[in-house]
Amino acid sequence: MSGEEQSRTTQEEKRRRNWVPVWTLAPVSLWMVLFVAVPLLLVLMVSFTKRGTYGGIVYEFTLENYARFFDPLYFTVMSNSLLVALLTTVACILVGYPFAYIVARSPRRYRNLLLMLIIIPFWSSSLIRTYSWIVLLRTEGVINNVLLSAGLIHEPLALLYNLGAVIVGMTYTLFPFMVLPLYASIEKLDCSLLEAARDLGARPWQVFRRVTLPLTMPGITAGSLLVFIPTLGLFFISDLMGGSRTMMISNLIQNQFLTARNWPFGAALSVILMIMTLILIGLYLRSTGSKEKLEVV
Amino acid sequence: MIELLNVQKEFGSFTAVKNLDLNIKQGEFLTLLGPSGCGKTTTLRMIAGFETPTSGEILMDGVSLLAKQPYERNLNTVFQSYALFPHMTVWDNVAFGLRMHRVPRNEIAQRVKAALEMVQLPEFGDRLPRQLSGGQQQRVAIARAVVNRPRVLLLDEPLGALDLKMRKQMQLELKHLQRHLGITFVYVTHDQEEALIMSDRIGVMHAGVLEQIGTPDEIYERPATAFVADFIGETNLLPATVGQANGSSVLLEMGDLRLRVPTAGNLASGQHVTVAIRPEHLTLGPANGLTRSSPNGEDDQLEVTLIERIYAGPVVKTVVRLQTGKDVLITDSTGRDIPFKEGDRAMLKFAVGKVVILRER
Numbered sequence: 279m280s281g282e283e284q285s286r287t288t289q290e291e292k293r294r295r296n297w298v299p300v301w302t303l304a305p306v307s308l309w310m311v312l313f314v315a316v317p318l319l320l321v322l323m324v325s326f327t328k329r330g331t332y333g334g335i336v337y338e339f340t341l342e343n344y345a346r347f348f349d350p351l352y353f354t355v356m357s358n359s360l361l362v363a364l365l366t367t368v369a370c371i372l373v374g375y376p377f378a379y380i381v382a383r384s385p386r387r388y389r390n391l392l393l394m395l396i397i398i399p400f401w402s403s404s405l406i407r408t409y410s411w412i413v414l415l416r417t418e419g420v421i422n423n424v425l426l427s428a429g430l431i432h433e434p435l436a437l438l439y440n441l442g443a444v445i446v447g448m449t450y451t452l453f454p455f456m457v458l459p460l461y462a463s464i465e466k467l468d469c470s471l472l473e474a475a476r477d478l479g480a481r482p483w484q485v486f487r488r489v490t491l492p493l494t495m496p497g498i499t500a501g502s503l504l505v506f507i508p509t510l511g512l513f514f515i516s517d518l519m520g521g522s523r524t525m526m527i528s529n530l531i532q533n534q535f536l537t538a539r540n541w542p543f544g545a546a547l548s549v550i551l552m553i554m555t556l557i558l559i560g561l562y563l564r565s566t567g568s569k570e571k572l573e574v575v
Numbered sequence: 576m577i578e579l580l581n582v583q584k585e586f587g588s589f590t591a592v593k594n595l596d597l598n599i600k601q602g603e604f605l606t607l608l609g610p611s612g613c614g615k616t617t618t619l620r621m622i623a624g625f626e627t628p629t630s631g632e633i634l635m636d637g638v639s640l641l642a643k644q645p646y647e648r649n650l651n652t653v654f655q656s657y658a659l660f661p662h663m664t665v666w667d668n669v670a671f672g673l674r675m676h677r678v679p680r681n682e683i684a685q686r687v688k689a690a691l692e693m694v695q696l697p698e699f700g701d702r703l704p705r706q707l708s709g710g711q712q713q714r715v716a717i718a719r720a721v722v723n724r725p726r727v728l729l730l731d732e733p734l735g736a737l738d739l740k741m742r743k744q745m746q747l748e749l750k751h752l753q754r755h756l757g758i759t760f761v762y763v764t765h766d767q768e769e770a771l772i773m774s775d776r777i778g779v780m781h782a783g784v785l786e787q788i789g790t791p792d793e794i795y796e797r798p799a800t801a802f803v804a805d806f807i808g809e810t811n812l813l814p815a816t817v818g819q820a821n822g823s824s825v826l827l828e829m830g831d832l833r834l835r836v837p838t839a840g841n842l843a844s845g846q847h848v849t850v851a852i853r854p855e856h857l858t859l860g861p862a863n864g865l866t867r868s869s870p871n872g873e874d875d876q877l878e879v880t881l882i883e884r885i886y887a888g889p890v891v892k893t894v895v896r897l898q899t900g901k902d903v904l905i906t907d908s909t910g911r912d913i914p915f916k917e918g919d920r921a922m923l924k925f926a927v928g929k930v931v932i933l934r935e936r
Contacts, residue, residue, distance in 0.1 A: 478672035
């Protein structure tokens with residue numbers, strides 16, 4: 279066999295081999311195209327169309343839907359959403375960090391059990407769990423009744439149908455998305471680093487601030503992203519627990535599609551939300567990618 | 576300077592350290608030596624303050640350390656895994672302790688620079704720990720500890736992760752550093768050679784018990800227990816009987832062998848003991864033609880059969896079998912030829928004064 283022939287056969291082999299990944303990826307690619315790319319493109323397309331008089335779509339190019347977003351009314355809705363998402367994320371960190379820390383530092387045989395305890399409730403529908411929060415929080419609800427009969431309060435507290443209730447519901451629903459990445463990063467933390475810090479004169483708070491916190495920051499960032507983004511999109515919690523005054527961007531989108539029958543505007547809002555989410559993910563990737571250059575002390 | 580008084584540490588039903596009494600002297604290089612699980616690291620961690628003794632007392636200059644947090648004890652630790660902070664540069668790692676103690680900024684700069692120069696890494700301040708080799712990380716860990724000018728430096732198998740060549744080099748560097756700084760070093764290792772090379776004193780631990788403490792040559796030449804004799808270097812452990820005992824010495828009997836051995840302990844006539852003799856203190860002679868002189872009832876030779884000769888670089892190892900069936904190891908320097916082959920009978924000669932009677936546990 280001459281050298282030329284040989285190189286040709288290896289090239290042929292290579293070409294044949296290269297098809298294998300393509301074929302194995304085909305089902306996934308088809309799925310992604312059909313159920314992700316096409317719907318997204320449809321949404322994008324609809325966002326540039328006009329609304330028909332009776333709620334249909336008039337295929338005529340316009341930027342009106344995007345321009346409408348800058349109305350102060352919708353701007354308030356957006357900033358409301360961002361505020362709720364931010365507060366929910368902070369609440370998840372404040373509750374989730376100590377929890378994840380205790381789980382990660384408890385004896386190995388209890389860890390899975392403790393993690394299961396937060397995951398088990400999520401086997402039931404989140405809608406049902408939101409309703410049970412309503413049972414707890416409403417004016418004649420469990421909490422108010424207990425406080426009233428204990429004589430701690432004299433008239434029921436307005437626990438439901440405000441921003442606070444929405445944040446409670448969101449925090450509860452998205453809690454595992456914060457705890458699991460936090461747990462992963464705290465569990466990885468080398469105990470000897472904490473001992474080294476103590477050995478070098480750090481008080482408990484300094485150990486936490488200088489060593490534990492910076493080294494578990496990837497978990498905090500990942501968890502925050504996993505909480506912040508879904509909070510922007512979850513509509514039923516603010517719908518059920520927020521009452522009529524707390525309109526969030528997700529409610530607005532739902533409204534446009536289902537009630538107002540203004541699909542083009544709803545689509546435009548969806549696209550704006552998606553772009554914001556992508557920017558956040560981009561920022562996250564940049565912060566994790568450049569962590570090597572981050573200096574903490 | 577540091578005293579451990581009757582210290583005991585239990586983890587559940589497991590006793591890691593038993594009734595430990597240890598007196599660490601100012602400025603010495605003390606090594607705790609023993610196999611893994613012997614309690615040496617636990618002992619070190621109790622001094623550092625990461626573990627609390629179940630009972631007993633730890634004193635530094637006569638003051639109890641037990642009520643003090645690790646950050647209040649005037650000592651620093653070099654960890655086995657180095658435990659360098661991965662998110663900080665070398666400079667920040669070394670400066671950490673000084674910052675925690677609120678040392679003025681310009682003094683920090685001065686001392687960190689000096690510490691990095693001392694470990695020969697003056698140019699590495701901006702690097703992150705993961706950008707350094709194992710040996711360099713090791714040096715940073717040492718700089719990070721000594722920059723705080725502790726009274727005592729605790730080192731937990733600091734060379735364990737290095738390759739052999741690097742380890743040998745660092746052994747000498749550490750020893751020189753200790754001399755130069757005059758800081759008390761408490762060093763934990765399972766490597767007996769490392770302990771012998773570096774230490775002023777060695778404490779040998781086994782199953783939570785401090786078996787013997789002494790200078791390297793005391794530990795090597797006069798091991799107190801069978802464990803010490805066996806753990807440090809190669810040794811032959813042989814059963815013997817005490818013949819007549821007379822005050823400062825006893826006559827040991829082992830087959831035909833009659834050896835007078837000095838002893839401090841009280842041994843009764845007829846008592847069974849274990850004796851240790853190093854392979855290099857045994858020599859072989861021809862079986863016949865040698866006059867078996869025994870002027871004062873002593874005889875330093877035993878008849879043996881040669882089993883095997885093994886070439887091992889600088890030494891040749893010879894295995895011989897006693898008439899009791901027990902195998903004994905002999906080493907001589909390579910080049911000294913012995914006119915025997917396998918299966919020959921020969922006389923095994925014991926070097927006088929090198930036989931050690933071991934304490935029963």
